[in-house]
Amino acid sequence: MRMAKKLAVINDLSAFGKCSLAAALPVISALKVQACPMATSVLSNQTCYSSYYIKDLTCEMENIKDKWLEMGFGFDGIYAGYLSGEGQAKVIENIVKEFKKDGVAFILDPVMGDAGKVYSNYSDSLRDKLIGLSKKADIVIPNVTELRLLCGENPDTFITNEGHNDISAVGSSALRFAAETHANVVVTGINITEYGKDFIYNIVVEDGSTDYVKSEKLSGGYSGTGDIMASIVSAMYVRGFGIADAVRAASGFISKAIEATVPEDSDVNDGVNFESVLDMLTKI
Numbered sequence: 001m002r003m004a005k006k007l008a009v010i011n012d013l014s015a016f017g018k019c020s021l022a023a024a025l026p027v028i029s030a031l032k033v034q035a036c037p038m039a040t041s042v043l044s045n046q047t048c049y050s051s052y053y054i055k056d057l058t059c060e061m062e063n064i065k066d067k068w069l070e071m072g073f074g075f076d077g078i079y080a081g082y083l084s085g086e087g088q089a090k091v092i093e094n095i096v097k098e099f100k101k102d103g104v105a106f107i108l109d110p111v112m113g114d115a116g117k118v119y120s121n122y123s124d125s126l127r128d129k130l131i132g133l134s135k136k137a138d139i140v141i142p143n144v145t146e147l148r149l150l151c152g153e154n155p156d157t158f159i160t161n162e163g164h165n166d167i168s169a170v171g172s173s174a175l176r177f178a179a180e181t182h183a184n185v186v187v188t189g190i191n192i193t194e195y196g197k198d199f200i201y202n203i204v205v206e207d208g209s210t211d212y213v214k215s216e217k218l219s220g221g222y223s224g225t226g227d228i229m230a231s232i233v234s235a236m237y238v239r240g241f242g243i244a245d246a247v248r249a250a251s252g253f254i255s256k257a258i259e260a261t262v263p264e265d266s267d268v269n270d271g272v273n274f275e276s277v278l279d280m281l282t283k284i
Helices: 020-030 058-071 086-099 124-134 144-150 167-181 225-238 243-264
Strands: 005-014 033-043 054-056 077-080 105-108 184-194 197-206 209-216
Touching (some): 005 086, 020 225, 058 086, 077 086, 077 225, 105 124, 105 225, 144 167, 167 184, 197 243
Antiparallel strands (some): 197 209
């Protein structure tokens, strides 16, 4: 019997607000990949709520990495998400150096901001570290704001007066960043209006070619959808699926999770009801 692929999942852990590790672990497990978590920080609740408690775990990350090495553990892939600052980016660099052997994938979700604004963890030095890590990655999965930051440009450049994105400009920057880093790039959460309807586009730059994955926008701003996208892409990639196919599967799953959530009329910070549609992933 073939053993399940192993994916190191490096992200924060929030008790409330279904994002980061709280979303990644069940999603990756449903895809029949063993998720091996490393928490970058532990939070009472995710940071979009009015207040929160956070405990940074940078030193513990190094200790866990050293124990993994001592025990001779290995992975088929490494997926890194939220980092509190450049110190944690250095830890990721060390993890990639030690564990990214032949055939081991590295997927980076460069969490820095959204909707034209930067998060509290952002600094120019963190951005520079994430650019460096992007050059070691197989796949980089920024949203539109993060792509602009990685390109050294104003994070709200692509946002029009109507609050939508210029998809041609996003695509050009994605191609340029992919060429500069030699990584495949997936740009998520691109808001586009076509024929009076709102859509969410994702741009996939894989081996120099560009693909577009879109779904109808049902509602906006739910916590954790970007983490779910990156988790599904990471798990499917280590199983051998193409990136565009993984993005299509993730987009369809997120749409169904949002459909299940809208009738609940819940706080968008609570995240989506992905639990009710997890069976979609177990069939992949």
